[in-house]
Amino acid sequence: MPLFATLADMQARFEARDLVQLTDEEGTGEIDAARVDAALIRADAIITGYVARRHKDVALLAGNQLLSDIACDLAFQELWRGDRPEHVKDRHKDAMKRLSDISAGTIVLDGGQEVAEPRPDAIMFPGQPNTFGRDSLKSF
Template identity: 40%
Template sequence: MSYASTADMQTRFDQQDLVLLTERENSTPGEINIPVLEQALIDASAEINGYLAGRYTLPLSTVPTALVRICCDIARYFLSSDNAPEHIHTRYTDALKFLQAVNQGKVALGIDSQGDKAATNDTAFMESAGSVFARAKSQGFI
């Protein structure tokens, strides 16, 4: 199971960049090589699972949006191989830092340990003693 789809990659990144990143010897010129893109997403998801395995039951039943973005960034880095520009490398290292923080429990994904959406009981309630400066309480000053 991949945390992101080829459609997620196409939404996040430029079409021409994905064509260049997935181009192989047997590729159709000017088109994204979908099998290559899918393999990069599978590899990225496997790396993510390495960080999540100690904290969550895999596979996750609900995929948080943050993991979709992280998966796309990691897959893009994998597609760039040794020629990754600095901004792609930076996004990859940021993704790994995020995953390390999740692994250490410093960042929560918003799901419970079973991978389901977490239920919360910490809803904020506001109480008021009423208005301090109301016309009825002004006693002639307003």
């Protein structure tokens, strides 16, 4: 099952006739949900590869609208069998650019747990000794 987008998201983002034309190999006039899900799963794999660089648990980002849009654009291109129109190529290019920006930290996603990058040469020093400790309060 796809993580970031669903068939309903694809139907909301693209024309139904386009989805039927791209997925209906049987000639039923209906959208082939299995083909759409397969394309969305492949899109999820690409997204996870980029997002996991910054976020520990990618599954926490499942409801993120930006990632849903990216998944739809990647899956839509995946459904094309032959030459892709320019607008499809442009959407794919924009989606990949956004993923690169997420991976680089330029775009910050809401939710999820971002992985903090280690800072070189961090200064470590001990704190002050306790003023009121077990040993200092023995006489009271």
